[in-house]
Amino acid sequence: MSNRHSNRGPFALFIILAVPIMATVRCATAGAQVAATATMTQSSGLTVTYIAHCGFLFSSGGQKILTDALIEPSKEWPYTAPSPDLLKKIERGEPPFDHINVVLISHAHVDHFSPASSVRFLLNNPRTVLVTTPEVRWFMEHDSPDFRNIESQEFKKIQSQVVVPDLDWKQSTTLEVNGIKLEIARLKHGDDGQWRSIVYAALFELGGKKVLFAPATLGYFPEEYTALGYAKRGIDLAFLNFNLTIQPGPGWSGAALNTAGIQTVRNLIAPKVMVLMHVEEPAKASVEKLLPEVEKQLPGTIWFQHELESRTF
Numbered sequence: 001m002s003n004r005h006s007n008r009g010p011f012a013l014f015i016i017l018a019v020p021i022m023a024t025v026r027c028a029t030a031g032a033q034v035a036a037t038a039t040m041t042q043s044s045g046l047t048v049t050y051i052a053h054c055g056f057l058f059s060s061g062g063q064k065i066l067t068d069a070l071i072e073p074s075k076e077w078p079y080t081a082p083s084p085d086l087l088k089k090i091e092r093g094e095p096p097f098d099h100i101n102v103v104l105i106s107h108a109h110v111d112h113f114s115p116a117s118s119v120r121f122l123l124n125n126p127r128t129v130l131v132t133t134p135e136v137r138w139f140m141e142h143d144s145p146d147f148r149n150i151e152s153q154e155f156k157k158i159q160s161q162v163v164v165p166d167l168d169w170k171q172s173t174t175l176e177v178n179g180i181k182l183e184i185a186r187l188k189h190g191d192d193g194q195w196r197s198i199v200y201a202a203l204f205e206l207g208g209k210k211v212l213f214a215p216a217t218l219g220y221f222p223e224e225y226t227a228l229g230y231a232k233r234g235i236d237l238a239f240l241n242f243n244l245t246i247q248p249g250p251g252w253s254g255a256a257l258n259t260a261g262i263q264t265v266r267n268l269i270a271p272k273v274m275v276l277m278h279v280e281e282p283a284k285a286s287v288e289k290l291l292p293e294v295e296k297q298l299p300g301t302i303w304f305q306h307e308l309e310s311r312t313f
């Protein structure tokens, strides 16, 4: 499981941990300035378009945020990736993926981030800003396979588009990027023993809706949600790993409700609606089976399943 989730192996991990963290944004009191954005965009609503796995396009009134969508399929790990045509369309900035204000990449694992795709996207979309972790930035600079021989030259062209907040665990910062206010927080990935990676979650308002996008945080450390005060923030939509509600059994067979995880979502994040994401192909049967039970515990839970499926809130 740990090998499957780590796309670069222990040596690369050692290197990335040794990379100095770059502070490129100013810090501010978390959440203090977010309300203004909601007022400006309230009339148009928020449209959410599903791409794959944790990949979504959030749009409202000409403002657009793309999350964890620049990914490619893996032979080892059966997560859902965008179809090749769709990925090309996104990278080229073709409608509806044109004029994207912000790209968020939560962490440097292969199911959330392709270094080559991310570099290609930024080269084609020079006005878009990528907000991400120090590890993601490092891989973009050093490990973009398509640019292996000219990598530093290509990265130099887009490095000013990459914003990397410097955060400790449970710390957050508020920044404004291309007219969109974001509160970025650092969370833990998994259980601290496996899958180590810096994870950044994002809280933002678009179309009058307050959205938390927080993949890879699995509820092992509920105190991080408490520290960030998410339950008091009036979150409308929380995009979270399905594992917080359903535990697939070993080898993906069998499944059970994750009652502790559900309590964590309900009490410590308290969204009006939870959106399940990160449902790998073999886990789909379990989610299908247990979704009615999850809905009893967390009414209105949403699971996007089809590429380009779209809902307006």
Ligand SMILES: [Zn+2]
Residues within 6 Å of the ligand: 005, 107, 109, 189, 195, 197, 216
């Ligand atoms: Zn991960």
Ligand SMILES: [Zn+2]
Residues within 6 Å of the ligand: 109, 111, 112, 216, 278
């Ligand atoms: Zn993942």
